[in-house]
Amino acid sequence: MTAKIVRVLLVFTTILVLGFYLPDLYRNRFEKRSYKRLLYYSEVSQDFVFAEEIYDSLRQDVRMVYRDRVGNPLSENEYARLLPFNNTRKLKLLGMMPDSVMGEPLTQEVLRSVRRLMLIGDKGFEYPLAPLFESQPGHPGVDLPEDLFRIGKRGIEFLHTTTNRIDTAKSRRFNEALTRAGFRAPARDIYGIPSTIKSRDDGYFVVDASGKLFHLLMVHGEPRVRAIDNDFEIKQIKCHVPGEIYCHIFTPENELYVLLTDYTLHKLPIGPNNGRFMLTYNRYFRSYKNLERDSSVMYVLDRDFAPVDRCAQAVPNYRNSPEADFEARLFPFRIMMTPGVTHLIPVPNPVGKFWLTNLCCVVVLAAIRLWRRARLYSPFQLIDLGMTAVFGIYGLIASLLFPNRF
Numbered sequence: 348m349t350a351k352i353v354r355v356l357l358v359f360t361t362i363l364v365l366g367f368y369l370p371d372l373y374r375n376r377f378e379k380r381s382y383k384r385l386l387y388y389s390e391v392s393q394d395f396v397f398a399e400e401i402y403d404s405l406r407q408d409v410r411m412v413y414r415d416r417v418g419n420p421l422s423e424n425e426y427a428r429l430l431p432f433n434n435t436r437k438l439k440l441l442g443m444m445p446d447s448v449m450g451e452p453l454t455q456e457v458l459r460s461v462r463r464l465m466l467i468g469d470k471g472f473e474y475p476l477a478p479l480f481e482s483q484p485g486h487p488g489v490d491l492p493e494d495l496f497r498i499g500k501r502g503i504e505f506l507h508t509t510t511n512r513i514d515t516a517k518s519r520r521f522n523e524a525l526t527r528a529g530f531r532a533p534a535r536d537i538y539g540i541p542s543t544i545k546s547r548d549d550g551y552f553v554v555d556a557s558g559k560l561f562h563l564l565m566v567h568g569e570p571r572v573r574a575i576d577n578d579f580e581i582k583q584i585k586c587h588v589p590g591e592i593y594c595h596i597f598t599p600e601n602e603l604y605v606l607l608t609d610y611t612l613h614k615l616p617i618g619p620n621n622g623r624f625m626l627t628y629n630r631y632f633r634s635y636k637n638l639e640r641d642s643s644v645m646y647v648l649d650r651d652f653a654p655v656d657r658c659a660q661a662v663p664n665y666r667n668s669p670e671a672d673f674e675a676r677l678f679p680f681r682i683m684m685t686p687g688v689t690h691l692i693p694v695p696n697p698v699g700k701f702w703l704t705n706l707c708c709v710v711v712l713a714a715i716r717l718w719r720r721a722r723l724y725s726p727f728q729l730i731d732l733g734m735t736a737v738f739g740i741y742g743l744i745a746s747l748l749f750p751n752r753f
Contacts, residue, residue, distance in 0.1 A: 361745035370681040377670040386660045388647045389429040395658045432461045460630045468583050468597035468622025477541045480548035482564045489548045498534035524570035531556045538584035547589045613652045675700040679739045705739040
C-alpha cells in the first residue's frame with residue numbers, strides 16, 4: 348500500500364513540474380517575435396507619425412519603416428526631423444536640427460523641457476514611517492531629517508530615529524495645523540517622494556479618514572497645510588520631482604486628474620483606460636499613451652490640458668493569436684513562480700477550452716491500460732483516470748512515466 352501511495356505522490360509532483368515547463372516549451376516553439384510598433388506625436392507637423400519593424404525576406408533581416416498618419420512613407424531622416432525632441436543628437440550631427448518649432452526658437456532650454464515617466468494607477472508599496480523634509484533649506488537639494496513621521500488615530504507623530512522617542516512639541520504643532528485645515532485622523536494614505544535625490548521637497552499628499560486630500564509641508568521647521576477640494580475618491584497618487592506639476596491622481600475608475608503647483612486641479616479628457624500610461628511632455632504638448640495588452644492609445648493635450656488629438660494603434664499580442672488559443676485548449680493550467688512565501692501559483696485556463704482535450708487524454712489512457720489488460724475498475728487505476736480527467740495532458744504523461752503495475 349505504501350508503494351502505491353508513493354507512486355500517486357510522484358505522479359502528482361510530475362504534474363506540477365510539467366505544468367511549469369510544458370507551456371513555456373510550447374511558447375518558445377510557437378510564439379512569434381513581437382515586432383516594434385512605435386507611435387509618436389510630431390511637434391513639427393502637429394500630427395502622428397509611425398515607425399514599425401518589418402521582416403525583409405530578401406535581406407533575411409528586420410528593418411524599420413516609417414510613415415505619416417495618412418500612410419505616406421518617410422525616410423529615416425525625415426522621420427527624425429519630425430521628432431526633434433527624440434532625435435536631438437542625431438539631427439545636430441547631421442546638421443538637420445530645425446531652427447524653430449511652432450514659431451518659437453528651438454533653444455537648449457526648450458529641448459531640456461522634455462520629461463518622460465510612467466503613470467501607474469495600481470497601489471504601490473506603503474511604509475508606516477516617512478521623513479518630512481525641510482522644503483526651504485536655503486540651499487539646493489534636501490537634507491535627511493533626524494525624525495520620521497506617521498499619522499495614526501492620535502494624529503501625526505514625529506519619532507526621533509536615535510532615541511526612538513516621540514517629539515511631543517513638534518507633533519503638537521503639526522497636529523494643530525492639520526486640525527485647523529479640517530484634517531480628520533487617521534490618515535488613509537500618504538503619498539510623496541521620500542528620497543534626498545531631488546532639487547527641492549514638495550512635501551506629502553495625505554488622504555484623511557473621510558477621503559479628503561491635504562498637502563503637508565515643513566517650511567523653516569513649521570507646518571504648512573493646504574486642503575485640496577477633491578470631490579472624488581482617490582485610488583492612487585503619483586507624485587513628481589519638482590516642476591509645474593505636483594502629482595497625478597487616479598480614481599477607482601481610473602479617471603485621471605492632475606494637480607499643478609498653483610493648486611489648480613484638472614480632470615484630463617482621457618477615455619476609459621487600464622490606469623497605465625507613458626507620459627511625455629514638453630513646452631508645447633503633453634501626450635498620455637495608454638498601454639493595453641494588444642493596443643496603445645495616445646491622447647495629446649495642449650499646455651492647458653485641453654484635447655488636441657487622439658490616435659489608437661493595434662499592437663500584436665500572443666494572447667490573441669491562434670497559437671495562444673490552442674495553448675488554452677491543450678493545457679488546463681500553467682504554473683508560475685513568484686517571489687515571497689508563495690512560490691508556485693497555478694494560472695488556470697477556462698474549463699470550456701480544455702475539457703475536450705482532457706476527455707481525449709482519458710480515452711487514450713484507458714485504451715493503453717486495456718491493451719495492457721489492466722483492470723480499469725481497481726482503485727488506483729481509477730485515481731490515474733481521475734487525475735487525467737482533471738489535469739489533462741499533464742496527468743496522461745505523468746501516469747505513463749510511472750506505470751501502474753499494481
